[in-house]
Amino acid sequence: MTEHPIYQKAESFIKQFYIENQFSSEACNNRLSEIKKSLSDSGSYEHTYEELEYGAKLAWRNSNRCIGRLFWNSLNVFDMRKADTEEQVKEALIQHIAYATNDGKIRSTITVFNPSETSGDPVRIFNHQLIRYAGYLQEDGRVMGDPHSVKMTEFCHALGWKGEGTDFDVLPIVIQIKGNDPYYFDVPKDLIKEVEITHPDSAAFNKLGLKWYAVPIISEMKLEIGGIEYPAAPFNGWYMETEIAARNFTDENRYNMLPNTAKAFNLSTKLQSTMWKDRAVLELCTAVMHSFKKAGVSIVDHHTASQQFELFEQREKEENRKVTGDWTWLIPPVSPASTHIFHKQYDNTWKSPNFFYQPSLLQ
Ligand code: HEM
Numbered sequence: 001m002t003e004h005p006i007y008q009k010a011e012s013f014i015k016q017f018y019i020e021n022q023f024s025s026e027a028c029n030n031r032l033s034e035i036k037k038s039l040s041d042s043g044s045y046e047h048t049y050e051e052l053e054y055g056a057k058l059a060w061r062n063s064n065r066c067i068g069r070l071f072w073n074s075l076n077v078f079d080m081r082k083a084d085t086e087e088q089v090k091e092a093l094i095q096h097i098a099y100a101t102n103d104g105k106i107r108s109t110i111t112v113f114n115p116s117e118t119s120g121d122p123v124r125i126f127n128h129q130l131i132r133y134a135g136y137l138q139e140d141g142r143v144m145g146d147p148h149s150v151k152m153t154e155f156c157h158a159l160g161w162k163g164e165g166t167d168f169d170v171l172p173i174v175i176q177i178k179g180n181d182p183y184y185f186d187v188p189k190d191l192i193k194e195v196e197i198t199h200p201d202s203a204a205f206n207k208l209g210l211k212w213y214a215v216p217i218i219s220e221m222k223l224e225i226g227g228i229e230y231p232a233a234p235f236n237g238w239y240m241e242t243e244i245a246a247r248n249f250t251d252e253n254r255y256n257m258l259p260n261t262a263k264a265f266n267l268s269t270k271l272q273s274t275m276w277k278d279r280a281v282l283e284l285c286t287a288v289m290h291s292f293k294k295a296g297v298s299i300v301d302h303h304t305a306s307q308q309f310e311l312f313e314q315r316e317k318e319e320n321r322k323v324t325g326d327w328t329w330l331i332p333p334v335s336p337a338s339t340h341i342f343h344k345q346y347d348n349t350w351k352s353p354n355f356f357y358q359p360s361l362l363q
């Protein structure tokens with residue numbers, strides 16, 4: 001009988017799951033024949049909770065662009081495959097935010113909704129991240145808020161949502177249950193933990209009024225395990241400070257705060273060769289670390305994160321597993337050559353289970 005296209009992927013995942021957990025090969029073979037039968041009966045198969053949990057952890061361990069993989073085995077996995085109404089999905093997402101935030105002691109968490117079917121995706125999330133600031137394109141061409149969010153903000157306006165028009169308005173979460181219209185809701189404000197970004201040595205910097213949200217929760221990627229695709233599987237860790245300081249606040253097409261930061265530290269911006277940009281980025285990194293620590297919110301600096309990644313590499317070697325990685329993403333955007341990552345090469349082979357981009361729902 002011709003093999004089902006999913007069977008190959010299912011077989012290699014199930015074998016990996018049974019071997020790494022030291023379950024018996026007899027149990028493995030029983031599970032494989034169960035899956036074979038399910039595939040020939042219905043064209044798909046269903047993961048047990050244990051398979052789903054381990055598959056999500058493997059997807060993180062296989063994420064070539066992630067520097068935070070040392071903690072792959074401590075991922076908290078919520079199985080929300082039963083949620084099939086707007087209310088149930090909303091409750092699950094709100095619970096994810098509350099559980100992951102944990103009053104600042106962030107817990108790495110993923111919530112998995114129902115997998116794709118031939119008739120379409122049961123649940124989709126429109127947001128890039130569950131918590132993200134809006135961006136408003138103004139008549140004068142300037143953007144209020146986060147330029148990265150302009151398209152999503154316009155989409156939310158079209159659905160009837162209205163923001164306050166500040167630089168830091170949290171967008172609503174927009175979901176779509178198969179066949180229904182998109183449905184949006186505001187995250188209860190008391191569940192959104194934010195950090196005021198201040199600098200220990202500069203009152204002028206503090207006047208810039210910067211802040212950022214505590215928990216990054218990626219909600220637009222697809223989780224694939226053993227040939228089954230989960231298009232809605234939001235996951236969070238904690239931030240590495242450079243993401244906020246050297247990208248979100250620094251990129252010219254984001255909050256573009258280098259000139260204002262330089263001014264707050266009396267750095268002349270006339271000549272590039274004075275390294276004013278480098279000094280300003282470092283002050284932003286210092287401010288983000290200082291502020292998150294003061295607020296009791298988990299964060300990691302790029303040196304510590306690189307060291308943790310090195311430990312991950314060592315542990316994987318001890319387990320006789322080859323580490324794959326995407327060097328271009330693994331090196332931090334600040335002082336990359338001060339980390340071990342810069343000075344070695346990585347095999348960027350894409351292993352499954354893993355996370356994947358999927359076509360944006362915003363046309
Ligand atoms: C626990 C703390 C974690 C830290 C500090 C961390 C750090 C990072 C950083 C800095 C990036 C690069 C992001 C960018 O340059 O825009 C990244 C990428 C990534 N991380 Fe992690 N991570 C963590 C946890 C996780 C978890 C829990 C998952 C999933 C279960 C995950 C999956 C990924 C994936 C899939 C990417 C690549 C995203 C893309 O291709 O756009 N990470 N991580």
Ligand SMILES: N/C(=N/c1cccc(CO[C@@H]2CCNC2)c1)c1cccs1
Nearest residue numbers: 068216217218235236237238239240243
């Ligand atoms: N610290 C993090 N950083 C990111 C991890 C994955 C993706 C992103 C955002 O990626 C965007 C696309 C390219 N850069 C920005 C950020 C985490 C988010 C969720 C779990 S850990």
